[in-house]
Structures are given as structure tokens and as C-alpha cells.
Amino acid sequence: MPETGGMTATFLPAPSAPAAHGERGSYWITTFGCQMNKADSERMAGILESMGYREASGELEADLVLYNTCTIRDNAEQKVYSYLGRQAQRKRTNPNLTLVVAGCVAQQEGESLLRRVPELDLVMGPQHANRLDVLLAQVEQGQQVVATGEHHILEDITTARRDSAVCAWVNVIYGCNERCTYCVVPSVRGQEQSRLPEAIRLEMEGLAAQGFKEITLLGQNIDAYGRDLPGITPEGRRQHTLTDLLQAVHDVDGIERIRFATSHPRYFTERLIDACADLAKVCEHFHIPFQSGDDAVLKAMARGYTVDRYRRIIERIRQRMPDAAISADVIVAFPGETDAQYRRTLALIEEIGFDQVNTAAYSPRPNTPAATWPDQLPEAVKVERLQELNALVERKAKERSARYDGRLEQILVEGTNPKDATQVMGRTRTNRLTFFPADRGDGRHWQPGDLAAVRIDAVRAFSLSGSAELA
Ligand code: SF4
CATH class of the missing domain: 3.40.50.12160 (Methylthiotransferase, N-terminal domain)
Known part of the structure; x- marks a missing residue:
């Protein structure tokens, strides 16, 4: 998320x-x-x-x-x-x-x-x-x-109504204990509360029985999963981590793909990267917000990592999964952000080559420290930086999309293209939206939940098109 x-x-x-x-x-x-x-x-x-x-x-x-x-x-x-x-x-x-x-x-x-x-x-x-x-x-x-009081979140796995019949979200941790200086989430969503792995697995089994094929495990800071749960392993580490959770739910029958979001660079571990590389159902797509390409701004945001640490995470992911897609969130025009600091954010985007970046100009939120700081930047600077940033994000996304041209990609069909009823749409494992003809050529149509091998023949910044090849 x-x-x-x-x-x-x-x-x-x-x-x-x-x-x-x-x-x-x-x-x-x-x-x-x-x-x-x-x-x-x-x-x-x-x-x-x-x-x-x-x-x-x-x-x-x-x-x-x-x-x-x-x-x-x-x-x-x-x-x-x-x-x-x-x-x-x-x-x-x-x-x-x-x-x-x-x-x-x-x-x-x-x-x-x-x-x-x-x-x-x-x-x-x-x-x-x-x-x-x-x-x-x-x-x-x-x-x-x-x-609105602090409340222990009840388990409720029986009544969810899902918007998609193929992809479902499963909450694994509620709340956030971080204190990023721009963010209202901790004050509105409260302290971290992890669900037990057994409850998460049970929910996934239920979803698989209903025909869902893809699960996205959700948490505001999903890398914090399990730190509020008791238990230490014989080796002396926490018993419940996101890595352990992925291993515990990976073999749910019927679920073809597993994703998770949102990751925090402060807690993203090598062990997690290795597990993602080894677990076949975990998709090669990582959403890891970096927020700024400048260490002083990151410190003012209280993010708890440096740009170098972020780089090392991406390097490690690409060593283990060379084709992995990386997406992120970034904020420009944070209070006091100088032009040079902002340029370092652009440089990081240029260097990493993100598949997708959610961009935002800073906007002060009530009850957050940064909202009270005197060095707020003028609207005009925010608009200018955001426009330049968006153009760069799109150019890099297009460069990343180019690698799909001519490739055969596994697409999980989610439904009909709302703009063209002769087409279906779905996503690559790396999360690129892909369109292709609904007609299979054997008298049948592709249905939601089908896995299709699609030869990509048109690439755009944020989506692809192609045609399915029958085995
Ligand atoms: S930005 Fe994310 S990690 Fe930071 S306080 Fe908000 S929800 Fe938590």
C-alpha cells in the first residue's frame, strides 16, 4: 500500500x-x-x-x-x-x-x-x-x-466481501509504531497489532477455497510484522517475522501468487530477500518507499535509514532476482528541502530505475511534527518539483517497460478490460498491467483466475499489451 x-x-x-x-x-x-x-x-x-x-x-x-x-x-x-x-x-x-x-x-x-x-x-x-x-x-x-478509542482488533475472517474474485488483500499487521514526522498514520491507526500466523493462514485457505489466486499481505509497515508477538527461536531470534510468515503460508493450495506491502527500508532484511528468491509463489515485485534521496531530509523525516542503505537493499534484491520490479513512494518539497536536496532525489530515481513511483508534494497534516515547522515551502515550488519529478518517473517507467518487449510473460487474468470488451487484463508477476485478446482461439475465452502465457508486443510506461500463446 x-x-x-x-x-x-x-x-x-x-x-x-x-x-x-x-x-x-x-x-x-x-x-x-x-x-x-x-x-x-x-x-x-x-x-x-x-x-x-x-x-x-x-x-x-x-x-x-x-x-x-x-x-x-x-x-x-x-x-x-x-x-x-x-x-x-x-x-x-x-x-x-x-x-x-x-x-x-x-x-x-x-x-x-x-x-x-x-x-x-x-x-x-x-x-x-x-x-x-x-x-x-x-x-x-x-x-x-x-x-475512536485504542481497541484490540478482533479476528474477523468470515465476512470479508472482496472487490475482485481473483486477488485479495489480507491484513497481517494493523497500526504503526514508527514516528515519521510527516505521517498521521500512527496517531490514527494506533499501535502495531500483528495477527497470529495461524489466523492468517486460515483466512488464506478460505480465500483459496473461494477461488482466489493471488494474495497481498498488508501492513502499514509490514516489516514490523510479529514484533509484538511473543516467542524466541532456539537460535535466539524473534519467532515471528515477515520471513517466517511467508514461509508459513507459502504452501496454501490454490494460491498461485503472494505479494506484500508496504515495506520499510529500515527493517527490510537480507533474510527476507533470500526467502523471496527461494519461495516460488512470492512475486518479484517490491514496494519499498524511499521518500527522499537526501540523508539530511531522511533524518528530518525520522525514517531511520540512509540512502546508502536503501541502495544496498535494491542491489541485494537485484543480485538474487535480477528481473525484480521495484516501486516506491517519494515526497518532495518537505519543509526546508533545498534545491540540491531535491536534485539528489531525482538522481536516486535516475540511478535505481524504478518501475513505478507514487509521488507527492509534501502537505502538512494535523498532529504531525513537520506541520509545525517554520520552513514550509511555497506552493509554486511544490508544483514545480512535482511536475519535474512526475516526468522523470514516467520516463524511467517507460525505460523499465522496454525490457518486456518480445518476452513471454505469465499473466494472471483479473477481468475484462473496461475500455475494450474484446480484451482481458491481468498482471505480470512483476505487477505490470497487461492487456490481451479475450478470445483464446480455441472457441473459448480467457476467464478471471486463468494463468496465460502472453507474448508482449507493445510496451507503455505503466502497461503492456500482447497475445496469449496456448501450450
Ligand atoms: S510513513 Fe509509514 S512507517 Fe512512517 S509512520 Fe507513517 S505508516 Fe508508519
Whole structure:
């Protein structure tokens, strides 16, 4: 999951299946922000469906509207307020409408959200996602509920509703104990809480039984996985690490591919790299945010590593997996960032040759140290740096894409190309989106979940096209 990027609103698709039980009205969820939020939304949709809600055909038709919010960027936060204004107006003529704000804005604003939008029924932080049914029961008794306290996250593996029938996210650790000076996540998502490997494996087995083929293990800082769990090995190291988890879930039958995100360069180990190289289902794609190419800026961000350490991680990955794709997150125009420091970020992107980079200009977030620093940079500098950076990221992505030209790639089919119904789309193991004709040439069509060998004949910065070869 990007730490700084991906701030688009996600709308759960139009209704497909009727409610599992009973009839309680319809719901609509709009999700802002990162993969953690998307995974939470899927679980909350699952809970609503098990309560008897069915999905609405549109936001303005729904009896229950839930905004799962993001506070990493100001524009995502502002969008929530404008959406809420519209719903608050609806509620004035339709008192049976239930309005819920979940996610990071809810956690950050708490009760003050109720003061700002008194029509709200429920304000709930991300740690409470699995308790949506309990909280709604309180709402049904006529209460206005705010649930933002520190909460031990309950295991809930039975009700998730997934947006894809092929690829699923599985949370392995919630929260973050880091204190990056620009980031609101620790204050809104709380302390790290790792799930037990047995529970994660059980969830993956259930997903495999439902036909899912690809799992992305998720954590805000996934390399921290297990450090809050007890247990020391006979060799004296922690019993539960991400490496151990990958080894413990690798052989789940039916799962073809495993990914994980988001990695932190401070904790990314050689042992993990070696395990990824040795475990056949772990895909050769690593999302490792570097945030800045300058050591002084990294120190001000409290990231806990140097540019050199980052380089060594990438070198080691490429020694063991020469074709590995590397993606990252970067922030430019951090408070006090000089032109020379910014140029070092560009130089690092040039040197590493990333397959994809989520870029952001720094934006001050409430309750974070960097927001209070006096040396904030002007908007014009932010815009200029971001534009130059984006052009470089695209040029390097295109250079990286060129290596696929003419190659035979294994593609896991995810569905139909929304822009061309004669094509299907899927991803390479290295996570490049790839399009090819749906018609197999043997009277059948490629289906979601199929693995196809595709000869690539067109490369673009962030996607590929080709045609499948039948064995
Ligand atoms: S590692 Fe840093 S940037 Fe990532 S979630 Fe934790 S505090 Fe935020």
C-alpha cells in the first residue's frame, strides 16, 4: 500500500448479489486512500451484507452511507466534507438515513466531526472496522456513536466481501509504531497489532477455497510484522517475522501468487530477500518507499535509514532476482528541502530505475511534527518539483517497460478490460498491467483466475499489451 499515494475515491461496484439474509435496506461505501482502507471497506461491506443490507445502486439511493476516509492528503479530507454536506442535506428530509464516517478522518476528528456534521450517526476509527455491527446496533437504539478509542482488533475472517474474485488483500499487521514526522498514520491507526500466523493462514485457505489466486499481505509497515508477538527461536531470534510468515503460508493450495506491502527500508532484511528468491509463489515485485534521496531530509523525516542503505537493499534484491520490479513512494518539497536536496532525489530515481513511483508534494497534516515547522515551502515550488519529478518517473517507467518487449510473460487474468470488451487484463508477476485478446482461439475465452502465457508486443510506461500463446 502506498504510504503517500493513491488518494483516489473508490466506489464499490453496482449490486450483483442479493442480501445474504433478511432485508435491512441498502448500503453504499465510498473509500478514500490506501489499500488498508480498501481492505477495511471490504470487511465492512461483508459485515453489512451479513446483517441483511444489500448494496445500493447509487450513493443517493442508499439507506446507509459509509465514507471510509483518508487524511494523508488535504484534498481527500476536503472531498469527504463536501460529500458529507450532500448527505446531511438528504438526511434532513429522510431521517431514516444512517450516516457513517469511518477511517482516518474519523479517528483524527472524533467528536468534533459530530459538531461539524450533527446529522452523523456513527464516527468510527480504523481499529473499529470489525465492530461495525455492534456499533450500528447502538445507533439503532437511537444513539450517536463515536468509537475512536485504542481497541484490540478482533479476528474477523468470515465476512470479508472482496472487490475482485481473483486477488485479495489480507491484513497481517494493523497500526504503526514508527514516528515519521510527516505521517498521521500512527496517531490514527494506533499501535502495531500483528495477527497470529495461524489466523492468517486460515483466512488464506478460505480465500483459496473461494477461488482466489493471488494474495497481498498488508501492513502499514509490514516489516514490523510479529514484533509484538511473543516467542524466541532456539537460535535466539524473534519467532515471528515477515520471513517466517511467508514461509508459513507459502504452501496454501490454490494460491498461485503472494505479494506484500508496504515495506520499510529500515527493517527490510537480507533474510527476507533470500526467502523471496527461494519461495516460488512470492512475486518479484517490491514496494519499498524511499521518500527522499537526501540523508539530511531522511533524518528530518525520522525514517531511520540512509540512502546508502536503501541502495544496498535494491542491489541485494537485484543480485538474487535480477528481473525484480521495484516501486516506491517519494515526497518532495518537505519543509526546508533545498534545491540540491531535491536534485539528489531525482538522481536516486535516475540511478535505481524504478518501475513505478507514487509521488507527492509534501502537505502538512494535523498532529504531525513537520506541520509545525517554520520552513514550509511555497506552493509554486511544490508544483514545480512535482511536475519535474512526475516526468522523470514516467520516463524511467517507460525505460523499465522496454525490457518486456518480445518476452513471454505469465499473466494472471483479473477481468475484462473496461475500455475494450474484446480484451482481458491481468498482471505480470512483476505487477505490470497487461492487456490481451479475450478470445483464446480455441472457441473459448480467457476467464478471471486463468494463468496465460502472453507474448508482449507493445510496451507503455505503466502497461503492456500482447497475445496469449496456448501450450
Ligand atoms: S512507517 Fe512512517 S510513513 Fe509509514 S505508516 Fe508508519 S509512520 Fe507513517
